[in-house]
Amino acid sequence: MKKKSSLQVIDNVTFDFLIIGSGVAGASLALKLSAYGKVGLLCKESFFECNTRWAQGGIASVLSENDSYNLHIKDTLIAGAGLCHEKTVEKVIGAGPNTIKQLINLGVQFTQNSNENRLYYEYHLTKEGGHSARRIIHAADMTGIALQDTLSSKVTENKNIVLLEYHTAIDLIVTDKVTPDFSRNRALGAYVLNEKSKCIYAILAKATILATGGHGKLYLYTSNPDVASGDGVAMAWRAGARVANLEFMQFHPTCLYSPKTKNFLISEALRGEGALLKTLDGQRFMENIHPLKELAPRDIVARAIDSQIKKSGDPYVLLDISHKEPEFIKTHFPGIYAKCLEIGLDITQNAIPVVPAAHYSCGGIVTDIRGRTGIKSLWALGEVACTGLHGANRLASNSLLEGLVFADFVYEDIKNLLSDLNLYRNPDVPKWELGTAAEPDEMVVISQLWDEIRRTMWNYVGIVRTEKRLARAAARIDQICQEIETYYWNIIPSRSLIEVRNLATVAQLTVKCARMRKESRGIHYSLDYPLTDDIKYKKDTVVLS
Template sequence: MIIDCGYRYQTPFHPKRIPHYFTDLLVIGAGVGGMRSALAADPRLAVLIVCKGELQASNSWHAQGGVATVYDPQDSVEDHVRDTLEAGGGLCDEAIVRIVVEEGPQRIRELIDWGAQFDRQDGRISLGREGGHGRNRILHANGDATGRELVRTLHERIRCRSNIEIWEDTFTIDLLTHDGECRGAILWNHRHGRTLVWAKQTILASGGCGQIYRETTNPEVATGDGMAMACRAGAELRDMEFMQFHPTVLYIAGGARHLITEAMRGEGARLVDRHGYRFMADYDPRGELAPRDVVAAAIVEQMTKTRHPCVYLDLSHLDARYIRKRFPGIAAICEEFRLDITRDRIPVRPGAHYMMGGVTVDADGRTGVPGLWAAGEVTSSGLHGANRLASNSLLEALVFGARAGAGASAEAMEREDRFDVPPLESPPVPPAHEPLDLVDIRNSLKSLMWRAMGVRRDPEQMREALEDISRWCGYVLPRQFNHPQGWELQNMLFVSRVMLLAALAREESRGCHFRTDYPQPREEWRKHLT
């Protein structure tokens, strides 16, 4: 599938009119994948990490449930591999799954050595269980704030490394390429405008694209920038039809769509409908601990049956003191809406959560563009297949961050310092006379994607959505904006169009991709779409 980007760069630039900055390794994104890749770099290399918001804005920071790894002596690599493959709907790359599962314990021990404080019980690390896992293997921190602890630990480690610098509130507009090779990126921030950053190697760890949906757990920064800019630079995108919908997102009028971690169901929380009926056993023998795609689909079906906008999590039968200690963050959020999680039912429904598709990478995080590497949610590594197993995302970010960082570092060490620049420029286009209401287009896009590309996908709705989005792309993408609001919208439109094309092309249901006209998997579609 060939997608015409329509243009190469989002912004005009000329090397004589924009400041330049030189570094050995450029890392785009400051979540777990980005920071772990920076720490894998040789200390003799200059490393620049850039992130579009604050460090606390990443998906990594917001991760609640935990990180899955084989830590219990009773657990095994084979068990974790089997659970991952089963959840992935036949599209996981078993070799990649084995690499990540086998290297996971080493990455976790490394974090502990660096000061990560995982929750303990009776002096031993406490291991939780989530949907799709056959054993307790989820390490968590501060109850339901595991991502924050991982980001804190990695950031503290980076602060001890004089060769690593972080630029926050810095938007990456585009990757710079010359003669088919990635040479860095053009950045923008409010302090110094645009800057051409030249790097010997570049690592993309910019996260996902959940913000293209009206209902999402993702923070505001998750607008698919990395996927769009990588494609414009010539990288391959794969499996873009597979957006995972987290089954349990807090559903309260006027409230943000907070994730209600799967770990709650691992601790025994029950899903009930408006009548108090516990329904998951009707859909899967694993009940509440079925994989996410199964639970999300079941919730949507039950909502339809009961003609109600949500279902409920019920923890009233569990020990109240333990629940408050285990989930302090969720308890505090719910209290703001006068909900006591130990007594009151929590209203939940699915929301866009994690993109399985992304930039195609090999086992070392290398993309198809020389000089460009990638790690984390921005990638399609082969680990997740058609449906990610709970808490495997932070594990992937740690493992592939380390691999991509080591690989990019080795390549950069082989290159001599050069402080000249290639003859790259992006000419300006004539300005448009009619102003655009970018907020209106963005809101329309998010609502349209939620209706057409949600948990259940109707082909006619998808075709109509593709027609609308293609029309918007026709007059939004050619424009050259001078601010992140415009660049983000262009990226969101581009990624949405790619997702719709992929979803229409895959004529089956598999994992997180459910089509009403093809409700079953088809063996001939047990393949990747690129």
């Protein structure tokens, strides 16, 4: 017997602007757009639960006389392995210093230099892998928390921003799905689930913006929080947008290995300040792999660690900064020091056990330099977007930079289009239709599918890939997608069901992208095609809906 649903369908709500995602990209844009209308800022959990909050290292920008735009551009292009869009790189990096000034003016408390070290700049700049100069401005090792706390205070006091916490977007509403009378597909808003009040309704807006972050939860081991389930990419794909470069999932080399905690990142800044990678018997191994040793690009370090683990059979390697002065460690890395102490590890005395983990997607929804997608009135920014900045591998700390700079770019574009947006009148949008959907008898179906997706992706579409592994992944993921679609339309929507559906879609797209690239480039490494093929594959992997 079917369980009666407690879910209600209520009337549609309208805002001037709907932003889905409350990280640094979405929150920054909300503050800017609030000068021109009412903003609905959608958060799947609380405002604070997003990838931004977990960012430790900082923001890359040219802020010192010892640095230059050309150097930062060069480092970004080298990391991107030939796939960066050079004009995008130049524009984003050129906008960096002004973006940092905006944050300082908002009240973000970045770490300052001691008086005797203020040679070029009052703020302390650190160095991370792939960078040729110190250019990472940070708030100790808790930059994400500093950003999110500052943005929170500004968002909550802004009367033109309505913070919609514990709201999960189900699907975008586009004219192609509502009426066939438009010459070009246009976004109208989204259907959303309010977890607290157990209701579904449509939020309509003149402009809809996706800032939903990444999809690290696609993998068994990740530095991402649980909300990173690829919702934006999956929704945009279903609505008709193009996606690209999903084969380029960056695995952060150093995630804390401990059964007592999960998803805790050990910042690359430790290696920037002298931490060494060692085997369990104390031998360094990066010296013979890359001239930059521990500061080699992340893909090289991640593969080196993965190789050591597989060769030795040990479950992890060691990251050792204990040779530095204890006070230096406590001052520069207070968050990491405190977290490790919680599990009984004093990093001033002992090395840290680390493993690679899925961290950041360089691919996503295809956008131009203004953040526009192929769907009218739909923008995307931050990790959910593929702007061309990162190419085949993201340079460390360019991610927060991208989210902040594109908040400016998208804002300027929407501001310039306000007169057109104000003239547009939405067609009648129907309420969400529950039909004959019922409450699930058992939630174990969803958890089983979630676990299968993540294990399949980790085992077959991980740091090192082969054609056989990708073929196995494709077969199983396709089957899972079919199972989920059948299940989805007969069950009342819940956050976990929405997320597993989105994860399956992004997994399917990721495998498709990976199978299309018959070479090794950046963070896509194939044992069957170990060389880079510029003639055939020096281009984005674009998948059409």
